Amino acid sequence: xxxxxxxxxxxxxxxxxxxxxxxxxxxxxxxxxxxxxxxxxxxxxxxxxxxxxxxxxxxxxxxxxxxxxxxxxxxxxxxxxxxxxxxxxxxxxxxxxxxxxxxxxxxxxxxxxx
Amino acid sequence: xxxxxxxxxxxxxxxxxxxxxxxxxxxxxxxxxxxxxxxxxxxxxxxxxxxxxxxxxxxxxxxxxxxxxxxxxxxxxxxxxxxxxxxxxxxxxxxxxxxxxxxxxxxxxxxxxxx
Numbered sequence: 001x002x003x004x005x006x007x008x009x010x011x012x013x014x015x016x017x018x019x020x021x022x023x024x025x026x027x028x029x030x031x032x033x034x035x036x037x038x039x040x041x042x043x044x045x046x047x048x049x050x051x052x053x054x055x056x057x058x059x060x061x062x063x064x065x066x067x068x069x070x071x072x073x074x075x076x077x078x079x080x081x082x083x084x085x086x087x088x089x090x091x092x093x094x095x096x097x098x099x100x101x102x103x104x105x106x107x108x109x110x111x112x113x114x
Numbered sequence: 115x116x117x118x119x120x121x122x123x124x125x126x127x128x129x130x131x132x133x134x135x136x137x138x139x140x141x142x143x144x145x146x147x148x149x150x151x152x153x154x155x156x157x158x159x160x161x162x163x164x165x166x167x168x169x170x171x172x173x174x175x176x177x178x179x180x181x182x183x184x185x186x187x188x189x190x191x192x193x194x195x196x197x198x199x200x201x202x203x204x205x206x207x208x209x210x211x212x213x214x215x216x217x218x219x220x221x222x223x224x225x226x227x228x229x
Contacts, residue, residue, distance in 0.1 A: 001172075032216050043205065043220040044157070089157060095216055100145050100209055101170055102218065104157040 002027040006105025021108045023090035024072040030092040033073045038087045080112045118221035126227045132194040135224045137206030145209040148191050152202045196228045
């Protein structure tokens, strides 16, 4: 089955700096890569996703890049703000037909210091 | 839309007792997922359903765990008998139909503590 590795496990940055979180996956057939944000005591919520036919996607201060050859994808947050502090999870899926199964990374605790 | 609803939000029980967690997916969503979250193991998929039919239960840890979805608006996850290592936050999530939409909408979770 799919295996997703996520690094780093913790990341501390100063407000205004950029943050980068990286993930690798094992199943070359995976074609969908979402990122979820989970604030303390809250539920995970989707913040951005990318499909395998796209190399990069951007939404305001967040962007995701995908390298299918190397089987890795990254989350980039620019101009970080204290409200960006949360745990971020990457995931991978070989979605299609009736398969919507997501395999999650272990998460990255991002702390943005004011 | 009320979102995915889970009950109870917190459950404290003694080892050996039966625990039943409940989930109501978003109306119109035809996929339902049960996850378990712990510090050590992260977010683990236990089982998921499509149109009330279990599709993949390979994540269910052992026979003590069972899940049902008797209709499109209700699912249960049962642990019998419960053990301290089952302590975790259990999330339910749902997804709408359509190949173009993969976002999973999570419920608020049930925090289970087994003493």
